[in-house]
Amino acid sequence: MNIVIVDDNAVNLTLMAALARAATGFEPVRFDDPVRGLAWCRSNGADLIIVDFMMPGMDGHQFIEGIRASAHLADVPVVMVTAAGQSAVRRRALEIGATDFLTKPVDSTEIKLRLRNLVQLRQAQNLLRDRAAHLAAEVKTATEAIESRERELITRLSRAAEFRDPETGGHIQRMAHYSALIARQLGEPESFQEALLTAAPMHDIGKLGTPDHILLKKGSLNDEELVEMHRHAEIGERILAGTDSPLLRLACQIAASHHEKFDGSGYPHGLAGEAIPLPGRIVAVADVFDALNSTRPYKPAWSMDDSRAYLEKHSGAHFDPRCVSAFVDAWDEVLAIRARFPD
Structure with a gap:
């Protein structure tokens, strides 16, 4: 599981990484630069992204828009960290594809529960996608076998006609x-x-x-x-x-x-x-x-x-x-x- 945390504040980054590790059992990948974090996600994929709103160069909204613009990241859970009272920021984040929010100052118990639930949701999504891909592969194999038998039937009937x-x-x-x-x-x-x-x-x-x-x-x-x-x-x-x-x-x-x-x-x-x-x-x-x-x-x-x-x-x-x-x-x-x- 690729859990990615993006926050320009080193203290917040360390704290959130520790909470994510405790909640999920996975070691998160951390970025203090949102541009580098976005590029990494696009190249390596992600299963859960935690991103701060206020960051230099690229804010949380722009980061989420960049994530959702990539087809392979379209359904990845994205959690935005905001300050209390930023309702306009939250509404805009929901419009562009945020999955959930964490509010500063953080409640460690709540954060761990939310992150655990989101990871479980992502694991279920991955399992469903893998099963769908497996079923699609089985259908493809079965279809190819049927088509092969049809081609063989046509060949044999054609040979039968040739004899006469x-x-x-x-x-x-x-x-x-x-x-x-x-x-x-x-x-x-x-x-x-x-x-x-x-x-x-x-x-x-x-x-x-x-x-x-x-x-x-x-x-x-x-x-x-x-x-x-x-x-x-x-x-x-x-x-x-x-x-x-x-x-x-x-x-x-x-x-x-x-x-x-x-x-x-x-x-x-x-x-x-x-x-x-x-x-x-x-x-x-x-x-x-x-x-x-x-x-x-x-x-x-x-x-x-x-x-x-x-x-x-x-x-x-x-x-x-x-x-x-x-x-x-x-x-x-x-x-x-x-x-x-x-x-």
Whole structure:
């Protein structure tokens, strides 16, 4: 416990220190200069401060204002020592944050009782604060464990989808990192970028419900097969719906909206413009781009430049122009991601 006594009178300082020691069992820190005392409190903290009112250079009011201006000293008990009859001084001290008063000439028994009570109050405050910090740390640990399990679940579901889909694990990694890159370029918070990186691989989870003869067909799909293929967005939404997990809610939003088009001609709901959730607009760019320059049973891989040109040509129709611009403006990073996660 840091008990601090500030008084320019050496006799008063010695007397108050002896009373504080007797009342609390702690050795107080003493200052005859209020400026030095204030600086020490700001640097080292305090649990109880006893300060005289009449001092040269800085009076008790100014000292208390300096104490209360520091956030870590805002709730420290401060006792002001005043002469009898100084009611105006006391009122002002209360206004600026004094906790209690001691009156000269001092009553040693009263002083010891008051100081003992204030130290006990401070000890209770510290215990409560420490317990709150401990509980906060436990909650943080538990939350991190839940989020880790959610990320593991998303990863495992994404792998399950990969087993049925000709798309490679490299595609999943690339489109997820492209999505996070676009989010960063748009100025989205880092927490959103990280969540998108985790959730984006779930975009095609609905293909678990797509028949193999359609999913693995070499060549173009007929109209009936296209209708069935398009159902994977709704299936993915149903698989992931009804969760309290923020990550899985984000994955659900992506699964349901990444095939919507900016001009409203997409599926499953025909949403247009900013009615399409931002995660879906971002993933649409990332997914289509990587699909174009990846080999599929029904097509050879396009070049990176041709894939980029496709995005730019369909900006404002298929894709959100802001997302396309954010993507191509970071072209060197796009190339680095492509090289980092090969098929």
